[in-house]
Amino acid sequence: MRRSIATVSLSGSLADKLTAVGAAGFDGVEIFENDLLGSDMSPEDVRRRAADLGLTIDLYQPFRDFEAVPPDLLAAGLRRAEHKFAVMERLGATRLLVCSNVSAAAIDDDMLAAEQLGLLAERAAEHGIEIAYEALAWGRHVDDYFHAWQIVRTADHPNLGMCLDSFHILARDVDPYAIRTIPGNKIFFLQLADAPALPMDVLYWSRHYRCFPGQGDLDVTGLVDHVLRTGYDGPLSLEVFNDIFRQAAAMRTAQDAMRSLIALEEGVAQRAGGSASASGALPPPVVPTGFAFAELAAPSAGPVGEVLGALGFVRGGRHTGKPVELWEQGAARILVNSGSAEGQDGPALGAIGLETPDPAASVKRAEALLAPVLPRLRGPQDAPLDAVAAPDGTEVFFCRTARPDHSSWTDDFAQDRSPAGAATGEITHIDHVALTQPWHHFDEASLFYRSVLGLRPHDSLELPDPYGLMRSRAVSTEDGGVRVALNVAYVGAHDGRDDLAWQHVALASADIVATARRMRAAGAATLVVPDNYYDDLEARYDLGAERHLLLRELGLLYDRDDRGEFLHFYTATIGRVFFEIVQRTGGYRGYGAANAPVRLAAQHARRTRRAPH
Numbered sequence: 001m002r003r004s005i006a007t008v009s010l011s012g013s014l015a016d017k018l019t020a021v022g023a024a025g026f027d028g029v030e031i032f033e034n035d036l037l038g039s040d041m042s043p044e045d046v047r048r049r050a051a052d053l054g055l056t057i058d059l060y061q062p063f064r065d066f067e068a069v070p071p072d073l074l075a076a077g078l079r080r081a082e083h084k085f086a087v088m089e090r091l092g093a094t095r096l097l098v099c100s101n102v103s104a105a106a107i108d109d110d111m112l113a114a115e116q117l118g119l120l121a122e123r124a125a126e127h128g129i130e131i132a133y134e135a136l137a138w139g140r141h142v143d144d145y146f147h148a149w150q151i152v153r154t155a156d157h158p159n160l161g162m163c164l165d166s167f168h169i170l171a172r173d174v175d176p177y178a179i180r181t182i183p184g185n186k187i188f189f190l191q192l193a194d195a196p197a198l199p200m201d202v203l204y205w206s207r208h209y210r211c212f213p214g215q216g217d218l219d220v221t222g223l224v225d226h227v228l229r230t231g232y233d234g235p236l237s238l239e240v241f242n243d244i245f246r247q248a249a250a251m252r253t254a255q256d257a258m259r260s261l262i263a264l265e266e267g268v269a270q271r272a273g274g275s276a277s278a279s280g281a282l283p284p285p286v287v288p289t290g291f292a293f294a295e296l297a298a299p300s301a302g303p304v305g306e307v308l309g310a311l312g313f314v315r316g317g318r319h320t321g322k323p324v325e326l327w328e329q330g331a332a333r334i335l336v337n338s339g340s341a342e343g344q345d346g347p348a349l350g351a352i353g354l355e356t357p358d359p360a361a362s363v364k365r366a367e368a369l370l371a372p373v374l375p376r377l378r379g380p381q382d383a384p385l386d387a388v389a390a391p392d393g394t395e396v397f398f399c400r401t402a403r404p405d406h407s408s409w410t411d412d413f414a415q416d417r418s419p420a421g422a423a424t425g426e427i428t429h430i431d432h433v434a435l436t437q438p439w440h441h442f443d444e445a446s447l448f449y450r451s452v453l454g455l456r457p458h459d460s461l462e463l464p465d466p467y468g469l470m471r472s473r474a475v476s477t478e479d480g481g482v483r484v485a486l487n488v489a490y491v492g493a494h495d496g497r498d499d500l501a502w503q504h505v506a507l508a509s510a511d512i513v514a515t516a517r518r519m520r521a522a523g524a525a526t527l528v529v530p531d532n533y534y535d536d537l538e539a540r541y542d543l544g545a546e547r548h549l550l551l552r553e554l555g556l557l558y559d560r561d562d563r564g565e566f567l568h569f570y571t572a573t574i575g576r577v578f579f580e581i582v583q584r585t586g587g588y589r590g591y592g593a594a595n596a597p598v599r600l601a602a603q604h605a606r607r608t609r610r611a612p613h
């Protein structure tokens with residue numbers, strides 16, 4: 001299918017937007033009128049620039065408040081239209097979007113609307129232009145697509161058809177199934193946007209919170225399936241009004257948009273019954289099965305090693321060519337890299353390794369979804385690596401650790417046990433990692449993990465922090481083998497607060513009480529949880545006096561869901577990272593979000609107490 005995007009979806013000047021759309025590989029563009037009005041490019045310039053970039057101008061929009069009006073307004077509307085037709089001729093655009101009338105002057109009369117739209121279509125035909133009528137979800141009298149279709153059918157003019165917009169249809173909760181009854185040749189255009197479920201006024205929701213398909217909660221895939229079944233063969237065109245995308249770099253947003261469309265087409269092909277590979281070039285997702293490692297970049301290995309030692313890890317090896325230590329316990333492996341520039345401001349989580357059945361296939365999938373592929377060979381002696389960069393810059397390595405059928409990243413490490421002997425602790429594996437995302441890349445990141453790695457997004461949460469709000473969304477495999485918590489802080493964002501960029505690695509313990517005691521015995525600092533938390537916990541749950549006392553004494557936090565329980569605690573923060581120790585029982589699926597506000601406040605209090613400068 002042809003792929004298009006509306007200029008309103010991107011930041012910058014019209015010239016910047018066109019460049020970004022072209023660079024991302026789109027076939028066409030919708031010119032949003034405001035972008036043209038504010039541009040010093042003439043319509044002819046725009047036409048040439050688009051052509052040079054390999055783009056067709058698929059739509060000019062919007063033309064507002066035209067239909068179902070008294071005669072004087074009709075005359076003014078037709079006059080206005082003639083001017084727009086002239087601009088469109090200069091642009092080389094042949095399709096004009098007319099959105100349903102929102103003005104108080106509009107009359108609730110479908111026959112009148114049909115008659116006047118027919119008249120407009122007749123005038124448009126003289127210029128070789130087609131009118132695509134769109135029901136805005138907040139239109140004065142026409143606010144749903146089927147109502148708009150009845151008007152278009154009544155007008156019965158070859159130059160009048162429908163513009164369907166997934167947002168307006170899905171936001172109103174009207175049944176999209178009836179789309180199938182519209183003849184494909186009467187659907188002139190299809191606009192696509194997703195949005196997070198937000199109980200708010202629909203106009204405000206549309207103008208500020210739209211996002212690319214796959215980033216929100218609407219079933220855009222199902223809608224496209226309905227539309228394609230009509231025989232529609234025009235472009236799939238993204239039209240996203242979003243406060244953040246308006247500010248973010250256009251090149252990057254355009255690429256995010258393209259990733260969304262590629263993934264959407266795969267979903268539509270699957271919905272339609274074909275296999276994804278039959279439908280297009282996209283290699284199927286290779287779902288990771290677990291964490292191979294987490295890599296911390298640090299100015300020196302010492303402070304991280306101390307915490308890991310207190311948790312019962314042993315240093316199992318050293319990289320043969322770089323200052324990287326491998327710390328192990330059970331299947332939990334932490335690399336501490338003191339040779340990377342990234343860690344020079346204090347430890348930071350720079351990379352994660354994921355176990356996958358086929359690392360090369362994982363990279364192929366990621367590459368097809370526009371993820372930057374990292375060099376396979378880092379050093380002449382190194383085992384080849386399959387890795388890509390996630391949107392926040394985290395390196396994602398695809399691994400087969402110590403399997404006979406594949407080279408292993410562990411081959412680059414020489415055994416070097418310290419303290420001597422095997423790890424004796426209770427930690428079994430990495431439960432999850434929490435990655436703080438730059439605020440303008442949060443939706444991009446959730447789409448990346450969903451489409452590239454086939455992880456399932458969970459609900460978005462808002463967690464209060466003493467100085468703001470943290471938004472959090474987890475993505476995970478079905479069985480929880482890989483869990484990633486994506487966080488974004490809308491907190492004093494411009495105050496230069498360093499805790500906004502905290503990341504953490506959560507380690508699963510088979511006996512968290514023993515692990516907490518081990519930390520105490522080693523004299524390692526853990527996050528102090530206020531007594532008030534435990535008073536409240538006793539009010540919320542009756543866990544028996546003894547257990548409540550134990551939680552309080554060891555500083556353990558508690559949560560439960562309908563399946564099981566969750567116990568967790570936190571180490572002190574080292575640089576930009578800390579460890580969380582967790583124990584899940586009975587299939588608990590969450591991340592202890594109920595305790596996040598207390599954790600954030602405690603971390604903040606600790607930071608202000610400590611800060612000497």
Ligand SMILES: O=C(O)c1ccc(O)c(O)c1
Pocket residue numbers: 061062097099134136165191206207239
């Ligand atoms: O918000 C609007 O006014 C608006 C304009 C044009 C569109 O295609 C649309 O979906 C919304």
Ligand SMILES: [Mg+2]
Pocket residue numbers: 134165191239
């Ligand atoms: Mg629209």
